[in-house]
Amino acid sequence: MDALIIDPRELREAGFRALTRAIGWVNAVRFLRQYDPGAGDYTEERRSILPEWDAQTLARKAAEFRGPAGPPESGS
Numbered sequence: 728m729d730a731l732i733i734d735p736r737e738l739r740e741a742g743f744r745a746l747t748r749a750i751g752w753v754n755a756v757r758f759l760r761q762y763d764p765g766a767g768d769y770t771e772e773r774r775s776i777l778p779e780w781d782a783q784t785l786a787r788k789a790a791e792f793r794g795p796a797g798p799p800e801s802g803s
Contacts, residue, residue, distance in 0.1 A: 732738045746755040780788065 732741060743755065743759075746758065750758065
């Protein structure tokens with residue numbers, strides 16, 4: 728087993744080297760981009776955007792949105 732890497736910079740570099748050896752540089756970058764922490768407060772944004780509907784209200788609103796004909800037919 729290798730020695731424990733204490734320095735965070737050294738750990739990132741060694742990890743990225745191992746990842747690029749395993750899956751290639753482009754795939755390593757694509758993989759790491761999946762873990763972008765984003766920005767802002769998701770919970771607060773969700774509260775300010777979405778109405779406070781219960782499941783029954785949501786279902787009723789969806790039915791009203793679809794209208795009496797129901798969802799459109801697919802053209803395939």
